[in-house]
Amino acid sequence: MFAYLHGAFKHKSPTSVVVDCSGVGYEVHISLYTYGKMESLESGRLWIQQIVREDKHTLYGFIDQVEKELFNYLISVSGIGPNTARLILSGMTPGSVKSAIMSEDHVSFTRVKGVGPKTAKRLIVELKDKIEKISAGQEFGIPTNQSNTSREEALSALITLGFQKAQVLKAIAKVEQTLDEDAETEMWIKTALQQLAG
Structure with missing residues (x-):
């Protein structure tokens, strides 16, 4: 149904964003990869995949x-x-x-x-x-937009992704021992995911 949405990025988090298109806000679920690319952007285009289930329609968005x-x-x-x-x-x-x-x-x-x-x-x-036919293209750096709420954003994102809060808190505590305080949200989440997988 949707090919892409182009509009203002509102209420951004590591797992979702609201795309405001002419006054209509679409809640779009995103990956950490997409979040890293759009974190510093105020507006832009997200490629959309709509998943339809019996009880709900969900939009997933991608930076490319x-x-x-x-x-x-x-x-x-x-x-x-x-x-x-x-x-x-x-x-x-x-x-x-x-x-x-x-x-x-x-x-x-x-x-x-x-x-x-x-x-x-x-x-x-x-x-x-x-x-084999997909061209993964260039690997771009993740934009840095440091925030003192990176820890909280990571915690919220991991719980949203389905991990138990107790597990996430343990993983975040371990991450705190290895990461700098000003590390970006993406690094917090990736490092915590490694802990949770271990």
């Missing part, structure tokens, strides 16, 4: 078409739903997802909550041929 295409490939694999696909794209860049599939590195995928060894191997088998 490559990420959207990867998302659609990921959810085509049995055992991987939209939220798990978003977790994969939050813990890995599109380029590293492609690389892990091409090199048959199933371990990288098992670090993501909800992806076991069988699902990871199935993902690689089903997507290896398809993924």
Whole structure:
């Protein structure tokens, strides 16, 4: 239904954003990768994938078409739903997802909550041929927009992604021992995801 939304980015968080298009606000779920690219932007375009379930319609947004295409490939694999696909794209860049599939590195995928060894191997088998045609493009740096609320944003994002609050608090406590206080939100979340996967 939607190809993309272009408008002002309102109420940004590491897991979602409201895109204001001519006075209508669309709630869009995003990956950490997309959040990192749009964090410092006031407006722009997000490529959209609409997921329709019996009880709700959900919009997922992507900073580029490559990420959207990867998302659609990921959810085509049995055992991987939209939220798990978003977790994969939050813990890995599109380029590293492609690389892990091409090199048959199933371990990288098992670090993501909800992806076991069988699902990871199935993902690689089903997507290896398809993924060759995706150009992952250049890896861009994540814009830095430091904030003293990075810890709180990371905590909120991880709980929103489905982790238990107690687990997240433990992981964040460990992250605090290794990260600088002014580390950006994306780094907090990635490091905490590693702790949660361990």
